[in-house]
Amino acid sequence: MFSFIKKFFTIIQKDIKMEIIIGKNAGFCYGVKRAVDNALIEAKKGKVYCLGDIVHNKNVVNNLKESGIEFINDIQQKNSTTIIRPHGENKIVYKKAKEMGIKLIDLTCPSVLKIHGIVSQYSKEGYYIIITGKRNHPEVLGIKSYVQSNCIIISNIEELYESIEEISKEKKVLLISQTTYNSKSFKDIANFLKERLNGDTDLVIKNTICLTTENRQKETREIAQKVNAMIIIGDKKSSNTTELYNIALNYCANTQFIPNPEEIDLDKIKGIKKIGIMAGASTPKEDIHKAKEILLKNNY
Ligand code: SF4
Structure with a gap:
């Protein structure tokens, strides 16, 4: 009798509890x-x-x-x-x-230092440098300072469309990226350049998006497709967290971007059965655990 009651309550508990999926790559890189x-x-x-x-x-x-x-x-x-x-x-x-x-x-x-070395070497050899990333981001400004030749920073493919005529005149072109750039956008930009630059141009493509960023973006894409709501934790100034938010939003309309776990909008996840949590590279693990605790405490 006792075991039957225990089993019955376990099933009820399972029914009312929300499933929380936390990204393995969430938090400090x-x-x-x-x-x-x-x-x-x-x-x-x-x-x-x-x-x-x-x-x-x-x-x-x-x-x-x-x-x-x-x-x-x-x-x-x-x-x-x-x-x-x-x-x-x-x-x-x-x-x-x-x-x-x-x-x-x-x-x-070390992943950023590697980029400094690459742009330094290629610009010395006269390559025109294309950097994908945020124009005023400290990492991008740092990378640019190592370039000794002509250089352009593009934050999206539309900006490349505007400059492609100019770039087509170059004999040697290097495409490189900010470490936290969107990996899909980088591939689109690389493919566009391959199509548009004719055989006379020596085009070198270096995907310098760091591995942890790629994995985090991939995992965010996967989780966002499985859940009914997503919580992205990180500072609004964080470039890599903003990317995660944009990716999640593509697959899950109910996505929240919050700087602190305490700011989770619980009304938006009321009654939701499956929720995903992802966090940027600059978010401490404690914030992720705290977010999970808040969700469980509120019995969502
Ligand atoms: S996200 Fe982290 S691992 Fe990747 S380049 Fe930036 S600091 Fe390095």
Whole structure:
């Protein structure tokens, strides 16, 4: 009798509970984790500055401020110790730091450093450089500073249509990307260039979207197709999280983009049986767990 009652209640419980699918690739990527961990180690050693927000996430920045790190917009403190964030920096910063006796803790993500090397090499060889990405994003501005030849930044294929006549005159062209660009858009742009540039142009395509970004976007696409609502956690300034939101929205109209788990709009997910959670590369794992807890606590 007792086992029958237990089984009965388990079935009811299952019926009323929402299924929550959390992306395996959600949250801090290796580049961000490496930067945050090392910044904390440096903070324990003494006074340290960080050039710009270490990542686009207010909570992470505030936690680091509490540990004593001071965030600055320009290197100005002579003989100080200053962190370079994972996005990387303009080439000129390294020169300036040397002149001012500043010790740089360079936490530029290795995937971004690789791009600096590629554009440096190809532009020296006279290639016209096309960078796909956000025009004013710090990572893109950093990449551009390593280009010594003609260069264009395009954020979408429409911008390429406008410049294609000009680009067609080039003999050597390199297509490269911001690490967090949309992988599908990059492929479309690459295919368009292959079609439009004739055989006389040496076209080199380097897909430098980082692997964790590609995996996160792929997983977001898959989850968004399986669920009735999606929650994307991350700062609105975060480029990679914005991409995740746009991808999810394509497949799931009921998608929320929230900076903090506390901001989940519970009314929008009332009665929904399956919900997906994904988070950007700069979102701490704790925020993901908190979001799950909030959903479970509200018995959705
Ligand atoms: S998103 Fe990719 S490139 Fe950017 S910090 Fe993370 S691992 Fe590095």
